[in-house]
Amino acid sequence: MTDNRFTFDGQSVTAKRGQSLAAALTDAGHRTFRTTAKSAERGIFCGMGVCQDCLVSIDGQPNQRACMSLASDGMTVTRQVPFPAFSGTAAKAGAPLTLAPDVLVIGGGAGGLSAGIAAARAGADVVLLDERKVSGGQYYKQAADGVVLDGQQRDGADLVAAAKSAGITILSGVELWGAFDDLLFMAQQGDRAIIARPKTAIVATGAYERPVMVPGWTLPGVMTTGAAQTLWRSYQSLAGKRLAICGSGPLNLQVAVELARGGATIVRLAERAAHPVTRPLQAARMAVSGPALAMKGLKMEWALRRLGGTVRYGSDLIGVAQCGNALAATFQSSDGTRDTIEVDVVCMNAGFEPQNEILRLLGVSMHYDPAMGHLRCHTDDAMQTNIRGLYAVGDCKGLGGAPAACDEGVIAGTHAAAAAGFGDAYDLHSVRRRLTGHRRFQSRLWPLYDIAPRQAADMPSDTIICRCEELTLDDIRTGLDDKPGHAGTLKRATRVGMGRCQGRYCGPVAARMVAETTGKPIENLSFFAPRVPIKPVAISSIFAAEEAVREKT
Amino acid sequence: MKKPEVIVIGGGVTGTVAALTLAEAGASVMLIDEGVNAGSGANAGSLHVQMQSRFMRLYPDQVPNVEAALPFYRMAAEEWVRLDKDLGGIELVRKGGLMLAETEEQLAFLSKKAEREAAQGLSVEILNREALDRIAPWLGLQIIGAELCRDEGKLNPLIANRLLGARAAAVGVRRLAGRVTALRPTPQGIELETAHETLTADKVVVAAAWGAGALVHGFGVSLPTKAEPLHMNITEPGAPVINHLVQHAERSITLKQFSTGQIVIGGGWPATTAGWSAPPTVISGSMLQNVALAAHLAPAISNLRVIRTWAGMNTTIDGASVIGPLPASDRIVMAVPGDAGYTLGPLVGRIAAQLAMGDMGEIDVGRFSPARFAT
Ligand SMILES: Cc1cc2nc3c(=O)[nH]c(=O)nc-3n(C[C@H](O)[C@H](O)[C@H](O)COP(=O)(O)OP(=O)(O)OC[C@H]3O[C@@H](n4cnc5c(N)ncnc54)[C@H](O)[C@@H]3O)c2cc1C
Numbered sequence: 006m007t008d009n010r011f012t013f014d015g016q017s018v019t020a021k022r023g024q025s026l027a028a029a030l031t032d033a034g035h036r037t038f039r040t041t042a043k044s045a046e047r048g049i050f051c052g053m054g055v056c057q058d059c060l061v062s063i064d065g066q067p068n069q070r071a072c073m074s075l076a077s078d079g080m081t082v083t084r085q086v087p088f089p090a091f092s093g094t095a096a097k098a099g100a101p102l103t104l105a106p107d108v109l110v111i112g113g114g115a116g117g118l119s120a121g122i123a124a125a126r127a128g129a130d131v132v133l134l135d136e137r138k139v140s141g142g143q144y145y146k147q148a149a150d151g152v153v154l155d156g157q158q159r160d161g162a163d164l165v166a167a168a169k170s171a172g173i174t175i176l177s178g179v180e181l182w183g184a185f186d187d188l189l190f191m192a193q194q195g196d197r198a199i200i201a202r203p204k205t206a207i208v209a210t211g212a213y214e215r216p217v218m219v220p221g222w223t224l225p226g227v228m229t230t231g232a233a234q235t236l237w238r239s240y241q242s243l244a245g246k247r248l249a250i251c252g253s254g255p256l257n258l259q260v261a262v263e264l265a266r267g268g269a270t271i272v273r274l275a276e277r278a279a280h281p282v283t284r285p286l287q288a289a290r291m292a293v294s295g296p297a298l299a300m301k302g303l304k305m306e307w308a309l310r311r312l313g314g315t316v317r318y319g320s321d322l323i324g325v326a327q328c329g330n331a332l333a334a335t336f337q338s339s340d341g342t343r344d345t346i347e348v349d350v351v352c353m354n355a356g357f358e359p360q361n362e363i364l365r366l367l368g369v370s371m372h373y374d375p376a377m378g379h380l381r382c383h384t385d386d387a388m389q390t391n392i393r394g395l396y397a398v399g400d401c402k403g404l405g406g407a408p409a410a411c412d413e414g415v416i417a418g419t420h421a422a423a424a425a426g427f428g429d430a431y432d433l434h435s436v437r438r439r440l441t442g443h444r445r446f447q448s449r450l451w452p453l454y455d456i457a458p459r460q461a462a463d464m465p466s467d468t469i470i471c472r473c474e475e476l477t478l479d480d481i482r483t484g485l486d487d488k489p490g491h492a493g494t495l496k497r498a499t500r501v502g503m504g505r506c507q508g509r510y511c512g513p514v515a516a517r518m519v520a521e522t523t524g525k526p527i528e529n530l531s532f533f534a535p536r537v538p539i540k541p542v543a544i545s546s547i548f549a550a551e552e553a554v555r556e557k558t
Numbered sequence: 559m560k561k562p563e564v565i566v567i568g569g570g571v572t573g574t575v576a577a578l579t580l581a582e583a584g585a586s587v588m589l590i591d592e593g594v595n596a597g598s599g600a601n602a603g604s605l606h607v608q609m610q611s612r613f614m615r616l617y618p619d620q621v622p623n624v625e626a627a628l629p630f631y632r633m634a635a636e637e638w639v640r641l642d643k644d645l646g647g648i649e650l651v652r653k654g655g656l657m658l659a660e661t662e663e664q665l666a667f668l669s670k671k672a673e674r675e676a677a678q679g680l681s682v683e684i685l686n687r688e689a690l691d692r693i694a695p696w697l698g699l700q701i702i703g704a705e706l707c708r709d710e711g712k713l714n715p716l717i718a719n720r721l722l723g724a725r726a727a728a729v730g731v732r733r734l735a736g737r738v739t740a741l742r743p744t745p746q747g748i749e750l751e752t753a754h755e756t757l758t759a760d761k762v763v764v765a766a767a768w769g770a771g772a773l774v775h776g777f778g779v780s781l782p783t784k785a786e787p788l789h790m791n792i793t794e795p796g797a798p799v800i801n802h803l804v805q806h807a808e809r810s811i812t813l814k815q816f817s818t819g820q821i822v823i824g825g826g827w828p829a830t831t832a833g834w835s836a837p838p839t840v841i842s843g844s845m846l847q848n849v850a851l852a853a854h855l856a857p858a859i860s861n862l863r864v865i866r867t868w869a870g871m872n873t874t875i876d877g878a879s880v881i882g883p884l885p886a887s888d889r890i891v892m893a894v895p896g897d898a899g900y901t902l903g904p905l906v907g908r909i910a911a912q913l914a915m916g917d918m919g920e921i922d923v924g925r926f927s928p929a930r931f932a933t
């Protein structure tokens with residue numbers, strides 16, 4: 006296998022084959038990828054194409070996400086400046102692709118792959134669009150070079166192989182940006198525009214991570230736990246040598262162990278929730294409904310301690326500051342004591358937010374789940390939403406975990422194929438029973454953690470809430486003076502949520518702030534109004550899509 | 559003497575300026591706004607002065623109204639310049655507007671249009687490609703010339719709305735959220751019906767845009783106000799290079815760059831209404847064609863990404879504004895701007911407020927009287 010060489014701001018960088026730019030730059034010790042309008046530095050944050058903070062300029066093209074771009078030989082990469090020059094070249098894009106499959110699956114993770122396999126086995130023509138370059142999604146995260154680290158990756162590899170042998174057309178590196186009435190979808194794959202008018206569609210877009218918003222959470226080197234996991238599992242890059250991991254939930258512990266095994270020192274794993282021992286009843290209920298998973302959790306904690314990691318319960322990150330080349334992370338424990346440790350990288354995960362943009366855009370009905378702090382989408386027994394022909398599975402409906410996503414996928418795939426005229430939705434009894442079990446386990450797992458979103462009142466007023474527009478809690482509060490009736494009004498008054506990521510992180514906070522001032526309960530309509538594009542889309546790609554649509558009509 | 563009680567219906571730019579003008583003139587002012595679908599909250603902040611080709615094409619019968627009102631547009635732009643100073647900066651830039659031609663026919667159309675506009679006192683000029691290269695080198699190579707109207711410009715409506723709202727509050731305007739469902743004359747004044755209560759006022763200013771026609775139905779006028787859902791797009795930031803407000807001689811587009819570096823693309827592409835109280839919905843065709851046209855005219859912007867689209871509610875009447883008291887009751891004063899209503903809004907709001915206070919003002923607005931819709 007040959008390595009690739011490229012330059013970053015003039016310095017030569019070597020990339021392993023298949024590595025993302027973000028991973029190659031991390032290996033080379035670079036972590037500032039762009040500067041903002043307010044001269045702040047930014048680097049990898051989400052690691053999955055959501056935050057838009059890892060932007061670089063590649064061969065003169067600005068606004069490219071390093072985490073989603075492949076490092077290739079001879080590239081000229083530069084840090085992105087706040088106001089990049091226009092390229093001055095005319096729009097050029099590859100020939101557009103139009104698709105009309107029986108079943109369109111959006112998302113190539115546990116839920117999407119399972120759905121696609123079920124539908125294809127029933128005889129339907131299935132196209133699966135996946136944003137990542139390599140299928141598998143967040144749970145089954147596959148290595149770019151095909152190396153299999155453990156059982157989880159092996160299961161994922163099997164699922165991807167099954168999808169291929171079932172005859173699914175998998176299109177990778179495809180970003181869906183538009184969803185319109187009557188199941189019309191628009192996407193881009195590099196320069197190429199894709200237009201899909203399927204008979205049925207299954208949305209399986211998963212979730213992204215809820216951060217721990219504290220002063221300093223936008224510094225390069227502070228990233229989501231999933232971002233560090235992707236660097237490691239997909240590209241064998243360690244985000245840093247000395248790490249702190251914080252927030253709440255089982256992913257933090259799992260990634261801590263993975264990174265420790267990979268050679269990192271977990272200086273601290275800070276879990277917000279109290280130790281399960283202090284809540285034996287809840288812990289026992291969880292263990293009864295999922296003994297194997299409960300055992301796995303215990304073993305992981307022992308493993309982490311054996312590898313020299315420190316675990317603290319009832320401990321929360323309250324701030325990060327730059328300290329030379331290192332980051333000074335300050336924690337507070339439940340008794341109020343604080344301490345500061347020096348690390349290279351701070352990872353955070355305090356729960357998940359469903360990627361439900363497509364569903365909200367198309368008018369799928371939702372309700373707010375206060376325990377998880379996010380919206381849940383309504384589906385019937387067939388996983389069909391209130392929009393005919395539109396199905397939803399997995400975490401995009403509200404968090405449910407990978408095993409549940411797989412089973413929901415099987416149900417949705419079978420029914421979507423049947424609706425398109427292939428097979429009848431055969432007896433899914435055992436799948437449904439298994440799904441009930443997974444859901445019971447989930448409902449008993451999360452009470453052990455502390456993922457309820459933080460109240461704005463509990464955050465320091467200089468905490469940045471809107472990463473893109475660089476707005477602090479105080480900046481946003483000024484917009485509350487006029488008693489906005491809706492998050493959209495607060496947005497227009499303060500610009501909160503107006504940036505490239507379109508309110509992925511600040512949106513839930515803004516919705517809660519408005520709900521607090523109006524006294525109205527949070528519901529679907531409390532959040533920013535969903536609009537196309539779901540993700541920023543290049544004007545050249547819209548130009549190409551327009552040509553394709555015009556030629557058709 | 560007791561302060562007159564005035565209620566302003568509609569809290570967009572027109573109603574807000576009317577309310578603060580009234581309060582500054584000594585009235586006791588309440589502003590009632592339903593808080594949905596204000597054109598002012600969705601508009602693009604273009605200061606339009608020259609006749610818009612889109613409008614001339616869509617509503618040819620209304621062109622004479624617009625043409626006769628051209629000096630009013632210029633005054634409206636001046637009103638914004640005053641407000642910019644007064645409010646402490648709304649990112650107003652007045653470098654002029656370019657209307658582009660790709661063919662000789664289009665250029666000839668613009669030349670004729672420019673003559674008519676010059677006759678109404680506008681500062682206009684036809685530029686050839688060479689002249690364009692000096693001020694707008696990023697234009698597509700197929701552009702052969704343009705009409706430059708120096709009276710035009712752009713501002714940031716998000717900032718303007720916020721500052722105007724704050725100014726209104728500071729001079730004592732009280733705000734009430736709600737929908738007025740009916741107006742009734744009484745011997746003492748006007749009664750206003752809302753969902754929760756009945757209010758009374760000495761005078762009422764109706765600045766309710768698309769909602770105005772229904773409110774004054776039965777007062778001897780039939781006001782054809784219509785809601786028109788329109789589409790907008792905005793990009794991520796780029797280097798500041800586009801100074802002008804850009805339009806086309808034949809096709810629907812407005813394109814300009816905000817001080818944030820973002821490019822705003824609009825120009826009257828349709829959206830669909832999603833029911834009365836919800837904002838309109840974006841349709842795919844408008845987004846594709848509007849943005850593709852922008853890329854065609856200014857290819858240099860193609861490497862930027864569109865980050866958001868939205869849709870908002872414009873109001874159409876007969877091209878001209880409706881300003882002044884109703885024939886059936888001089889206690890009800892209309893304040894509904896004509897085409898390019900954000901440009902006109904502050905001037906329309908101020909004049910209506912003055913009329914409500916019995917001040918005839920310095921501008922004759924007889925031609926905009928609601929009497930033209932008398933039944
Ligand atoms: C000058 C200007 C510049 C702008 N610049 C930007 C920019 O840089 N970036 C940017 O992102 N935006 C920008 N905007 C647009 C801005 O996003 C919108 O104008 C507005 O703030 C929010 O969106 P909206 O109009 O789509 O919805 P709003 O007018 O806020 O309406 C929200 C409504 O949608 C409803 N709603 C919520 N969820 C749903 C749902 N699931 N289904 C149906 N309805 C729902 C709510 O109940 C509410 O009634 C700009 C606007 C203007 C005027």
Ligand SMILES: Cc1cc2nc3c(=O)[nH]c(=O)nc-3n(C[C@H](O)[C@H](O)[C@H](O)COP(=O)(O)OP(=O)(O)OC[C@H]3O[C@@H](n4cnc5c(N)ncnc54)[C@H](O)[C@@H]3O)c2cc1C
Pocket residue numbers: 567568569570571572573590591592593594595596597598599600601602603604605606736737738739765766767768769770773787788789790824869870871872873893894895897898899900901902903
């Ligand atoms: C997408 C878009 C882009 C535009 N771009 C431009 C531009 O660049 N330049 C320009 O000059 N113009 C533009 N316009 C037009 C401009 O926005 C409007 O004409 C202008 O904002 C009208 O202002 P207004 O205050 O009169 O009414 P609006 O801002 O529409 O406000 C009317 C208010 O009255 C309320 N209301 C209605 N009925 C009732 C009732 N019965 N009781 C209580 N309240 C009621 C409504 O809820 C609303 O809040 C654009 C319009 C749109 C939709």
Ligand code: FES
Pocket residue numbers: 048049050051052053054055056057058059070071072073
């Ligand atoms: S790190 Fe690349 S988009 Fe978030």
